[in-house]
Amino acid sequence: MEHLIAIFIGLLYACGVYLVLRRSIVKVILGIFLLSNATNLIIFMAGGIKRGGVAIIEEGAEVADPSLISDPLPQALILTAIVISLGMSAYILALKYRYFDVTGTHDLDQLKNTDQR
């Protein structure tokens, strides 16, 4: 199963990189989304995933057995990453909107100086 997920991550990366290398800024942004998703998955995998229980201590118990639950640490890290990438994505989109508004182009090659159109 892990091999398949690794290949899936590879695919996400390939597509992300391809999009980031485009000249159209909309595609670049799509590529960034893909890459951040893929990176989250890598962190998740790096924790050494195993199908375990939810990382919640059961009612009445004081301690959870680490071998029974899925690793909580990467989850916490990724959770933060997801939220931050959401904030960043929203910002990039707004920036892109303004950028197109001001420069009138979406071709990165046309954007070689800060002059407005």
Add this chain to the structure above:
Amino acid sequence: MGNILTILVALIFVAAIFTPFLYGVWRQKTGLYLSFIPLLIFICLLVEALHLAPHEGFILDTPIVFLPGMNLAFRIDGLTLIFGLLISGIGFLILLYSAKYMAKYERQGHFYTYLMFFMGSMIGMVFSDNLIIMFMFWEITSVASFFLIGFDHHREKSRQAALQALLITGFGGLSLLFAVILIGNICGSYNVSDLLRQHIHVGNHPHYYLILTLIILAAITKSAQFPFHFWLPGAMEAPTPVSAYLHSATMVNAGVFLLMRLYPVMGGTVFWKYSLMITGCITMFLGAFFALGQRDLKRILAFTTISALGTMVLLVGIDTTDSLKAALVFFIVHGLYKGGLFMVAGIVEKTTGTRDIYALHGLFRSLPITAIVTLLALVSMAGLPPMLGFIGKELIYEAKMQLPDVSWLILPLSVGANIMLVAVAINIYYQLFTKKKDREDIVLHYKEREIPFTMLLGPVVLAISGVLLGLYPQMLNALVSNALYFMGNIVYDTKLSLWHGYNDVLRVSIFTVLSGILIFILRKPVTKLIVKMIVWFDIYHLPTLFTNSINNYLKGAARSTNRIQHGYHRYYLLTFFLVVMALVALQLFRMKNMEITDTAPGPVKLHVLMLLIVSSLAVVYTVFTKSRLAAIIALGVSGYGIAMLYLYYGAVDLAITQFLAETVLMVIFVLVIYYLPEFAILSNKKTRLRDGIISLGIGVFVTLVVLEARFLQLNEPISGFFAENAYTMAHGGNIVNVILVDFRALDTMGEIAVLTLAATGVYSLFRFQIKTIKKLKRRGSQELTEPDSNN
């Protein structure tokens, strides 16, 4: 006395800083008032000099801390006093002189600032006991001279000359710093007095040759020795008082001073002798030789300065007590006559409007005092009695004759150089002051009595000092002996006298003068020859070569910068990806032999497989679709797929967050997308193919890395800690949430800050275009800030 000296030197710098304001008050009198500071310093030093015991050298400590643990301390001994007296004395005359000379210049306040800094740092350099502080002052002189040479900065030539001087002397300064640090490391002290007291000589140290090379580099760049001599003729672009000061007592003599100061620590080895002798010899001869071919009075003088500096370096290199004595005396001689001659050049330029000696003649009648003063200075330059120059030259000849093995080479060259100097001296006087019948009288802008007293004072005082010291040279005996004691640690009783019998030295002197006169008589063919040689030399014209190499360097830098910083976003990324790929490949290759304990992979579940297939198709569709909306939806599908994957592996919180984030993102995207252009294919097929291959490569490598990383457990994970303590310490059941809000609460706060920033950014980006916002609102869309945290 010592305290007064410290205060006065500090006063120079204080005055330098406030001069632009003082100039607003004092106007034309600024130079006059400022000149009191060097005058007082001169008097102080003179008193010190008169009280100095034969083998006495002492330190004046000051409370001024330059660097931690490094107080500014003045070292007073014969050597520093000789230099200090000349610097302050001539500095006084120069300030008086510039008060009138600079009267019509703009930005005089700045001029005095630079000049005072120059003077102060020169004095500081000579007197400072600490080598590091000496280096600092050395650099300040370079910087100050840059501003002074480039003072007429509206002229390109001036700027170029200033830059040249700065680059060359700055290069020397760097080598000096390097050398000083090495010396300090070897000797355990940066203080000159410690080095002298302990008789440390670094000659046996393995780094000796490195240090010596660096020191010599510093000295010959500063002192304009061949092949770095060319900045000095360029530096005559400076206003004349500056040239006078720069040539006579300061700046170029700093290199000679450095050699003399470090002679006890470094000197006397074979390498020292020959490198200095060769450089000095070449410089001495070339300078004197080229001087005769020049027309511009200041340029002629600049070349004779080069020659004189060559002589001093040569003498320090010859390395006998006699030669050191000769070098010291010659420094005084040169300072006195060169300062005077430059000031005369300034007077001639002011009164006639030109410095071309061949355009002038018959000035004696109109400028008699100037003429007499010039004559005295030129006699000193030619080395004739009764001037001090005569004694200097006799000493030089004597020192050179005593050399057993190389005198056959050095003596002819130096006699040759002196012959040329005699010819130059006669030529200057002849062209400027004697009357030529076939030419019209020169029209003067001023008469001599209109020349202000302060301008004439300098050359007159210097010429008279030259005569006086020539007639009563014993006045110098004590100082020179003291300096020699600290240079060579030799107890030596200097006895200078004008007449020392009819001997070989005198015979050579007479020969020199006669040949000089002969050359003067034959000046036309000789000059023609020299000019021809200069033209031939111009192929290797060093200033041009220097400028060109600097320009080419800049061009090369610009070219390589343009190539690297091309501004194409995707090529930066491409470079980045390729490098990462290469590094990953290298690392994977190196890990090939590592032992891997493969944990059994989990079984392939059909529904997960289908999930992956659907997500993959969505991702690929995102790349290739032409519809913007479809691309976003496909992106969303893949995002949801990832969320499901999280869910499958029991990461409930992650899955929820991913769902929410993906949804919000899609909403925002859909809102914005219709204000954005449609997808267009901007690149050609070949580019797409290349990018596709690179992306696939990256994909493959990432896959490999993920597979490898799975087996890698470098450290014991700390997850167990959280699992054990989530409830007992933080009283929360959901371990992931407890980590976020309790154990790593600060991280979460940072995250919230990021979100706030992003929200502010988004808001302001939209806010600035109110019209567009209104348009948005008309369409019934909501404010486009994203919801807060999802935790």
